[in-house]
Amino acid sequence: MEPILSSTTLQLRPHHHHRHSLSSSSLSTLKLTTARSLRQKLSSPVSPLRVSANSQAAPASTEAKSTYSVPSQMKAWVYGEYGSVDVLKFDSSVSVPPVKDDQVLVKVAAAALNPVDFKRRLGKFKATDSPLPTVPGYDVAGVVVKVGSQVKSLKEGDEVYGNINEKALEGPKQFGSFAEYTAVEEKLLALKPKNLDFAQAAGLPLAIQTAYEGLERSGFSDGKSVLVLGGAGGVGSLVIQVYICNFNKFCSSHKKLLLNV
Secondary structure (H helix, E strand, C coil): CCCCCCCEEEECCCCCCCCCCEEECCCCCCCCCCHHHHHHHHHCCCCCCCCCCCCCCCCCCCCCECCCCCCCEEEEEEECCCCCHHHCEEEEEEECCCCCCCEEEEEEEEEECCHHHHHHHCCCCHHHCCCCCEECCCEEEEEEEEECCCCCCCCCCCEEEEECCCCCCCCCCCECCCECEEEEEHHHEEECCCCCCHHHHHCCHHHHHHHHHHHHHCCCCCCCCEEEECCCCHHHHHHHHHHHHHCCCCCCCCCCEEEEC
16 A cells, blocks of 8 residues: 655745745655745746636535635635646735535635645646646645634634545545635534644644555554554554554554564
8 A cells, every 4th residue: 555645744824925944853854945945936837726616616605604704815835737846836816715504614714735736736636636727735734713604613713624525536625725714514524632833733634544445445453563664654653553452452462563764
């Protein structure tokens, strides 16, 4: 199984227009761009992001209200064609996504950069992708600032985290998490643990889903051994932790975990 998560997180600072700092966990470090290329991207013209009629974005809930001040436009990373990292443009006038009845609007504090993001940008899933232009990004952590009329368990002010796409490769959201705001179904989010900051929480969703699902699909159970290749990476390190959590006789006489970092 190919791991699909990098533990690198993008810390969004909406009040500093020209600062786009990266916060990386101890698992790995990824530099998104140099200062020079960033300045070039900021100066490049970008077509406004508009939702096409056949996209997944639905009309906003007429009952979605907010006590927070939510602007009509936001800053976001956008690409309007498939290709290398050069197709990414920073746009300061993207429309804030509408909120469906079963969704909440999240003010993004941090977002994780995953291998699936660049594979999607290269067009490897174009047959099932959402329409272009699009805002990339799957994993998110932030604060709920608006709730749809059917939302039951979340409220404004809740600190949440999660993977915003239920199906990673089939119609992922046109408005992803690499923006100041993203609209997400309530069922795809959870309250952020108090002992995690936003950057740490944003680095978890896809990685731990991949780790858990990999163990589950392999039929792993008590008494079996597992070889973890790349055990110091995002998915690998979480495989080890899930293993230990579920099978506490770690490295006993009848069961071993083999680690290759």
